[in-house]
Amino acid sequence: MAGRLAGRTAVVTGGASGLGRAIALRFADEGAFVVVGDVRSDPREGGPSVAEVLDERGSFHEADASRSDELGRLVEAALEHGGRLDVMVLNAGIAGRHSKSLLETSEEDWDAIMSVNLRGVFLGCKLAVAQMLEQEPIGEVRGRVVTISSQHGMVGPPGHVAYAASKGGVVNLTRQLAVDYGPRGVLVNALAPGKILTGSPEQQDPETLAYSYARTPFHRLGRPDDVAGAALFLASDDCGYVSGVNLLVDGGWMAY
Numbered sequence: 082m083a084g085r086l087a088g089r090t091a092v093v094t095g096g097a098s099g100l101g102r103a104i105a106l107r108f109a110d111e112g113a114f115v116v117v118g119d120v121r122s123d124p125r126e127g128g129p130s131v132a133e134v135l136d137e138r139g140s141f142h143e144a145d146a147s148r149s150d151e152l153g154r155l156v157e158a159a160l161e162h163g164g165r166l167d168v169m170v171l172n173a174g175i176a177g178r179h180s181k182s183l184l185e186t187s188e189e190d191w192d193a194i195m196s197v198n199l200r201g202v203f204l205g206c207k208l209a210v211a212q213m214l215e216q217e218p219i220g221e222v223r224g225r226v227v228t229i230s231s232q233h234g235m236v237g238p239p240g241h242v243a244y245a246a247s248k249g250g251v252v253n254l255t256r257q258l259a260v261d262y263g264p265r266g267v268l269v270n271a272l273a274p275g276k277i278l279t280g281s282p283e284q285q286d287p288e289t290l291a292y293s294y295a296r297t298p299f300h301r302l303g304r305p306d307d308v309a310g311a312a313l314f315l316a317s318d319d320c321g322y323v324s325g326v327n328l329l330v331d332g333g334w335m336a337y
């Protein structure tokens with residue numbers, strides 16, 4: 082199959098819904114074999130499952146992105162298909178009821194967010210980089226890791242202490258790994274979405290929406306495909322000398 086990821090294998094965590102789903106499907110459309118992991122198979126936004134849409138272009142696995150053994154099964158599935166792992170996208174992340182201001186955040190809230198958003202990304206990076214160092218480069222690159230951070234990893238959003246801390250950690254973890262593994266041909270970048278509409282319209286919080294519109298200079302909020310396009314760039318040969326960046330896809334949110 083032709084495409085910018087023809088013949089490549091990719092893993093996407095949290096790929097049943099939202100941004101991960103859009104990334105997985107875009108990669109498949111560009112010729113990749115995509116291994117998707119998630120704790121649920123039905124998309125939060127409704128519609129057909131990612132497994133149905135991928136069909137033979139990938140596989141779906143129930144896998145908790147906070148657990149090394151389950152992340153390891155995703156890497157194994159990629160190796161079984163293509164003998165290598167070209168792209169690892171660490172997208173799974175949570176906020177929701179655990180995301181509050183400092184005094185309301187319990188130790189359980191903190192641990193719940195950190196275990197997926199930061200510890201899970203650390204574990205996934207470790208597995209991916211270990212595998213990538215074992216494989217021959219294609220051109221000059223052994224593999225590409227894409228972490229999903231947030232504009233809220235760069236500023237303090239009102240009332241989201243654990244989420245913001247976790248995403249700030251992802252941004253600097255990404256820089257660290259770009260520095261440590263660039264010499265051996267692994268590119269590591271973060272992608273920072275601004276407000277992207279995921280889930281169903283009924284799941285949107287009107288207050289968050291109003292705040293997001295007020296913060297976003299562009300005339301609309303983001304769509305999952307906006308993020309998928311940027312992820313495709315970071316995953317493809319077009320990204321040959323970009324490493325350690327935190328690529329904002331935010332309609333200008335962070336420009337002021």
Ligand SMILES: NC(=O)c1ccc[n+]([C@@H]2O[C@H](COP(=O)([O-])OP(=O)(O)OC[C@H]3O[C@@H](n4cnc5c(N)ncnc54)[C@H](O)[C@@H]3O)[C@@H](O)[C@H]2O)c1
Binds near residue numbers: 095098279
């Ligand atoms: N949507 C936005 O506006 C936005 C903005 C900034 C950053 N992000 C980040 O982008 C990523 C995706 O966000 P989204 O809006 O698509 O979220 P979403 O809730 O629509 O989808 C997340 C998916 O991850 C899965 N998931 C949750 N915990 C998991 C776990 N432990 N293991 C495996 N899968 C798990 C969910 O089941 C779901 O399918 C997250 O890391 C989020 O923090 C989103």
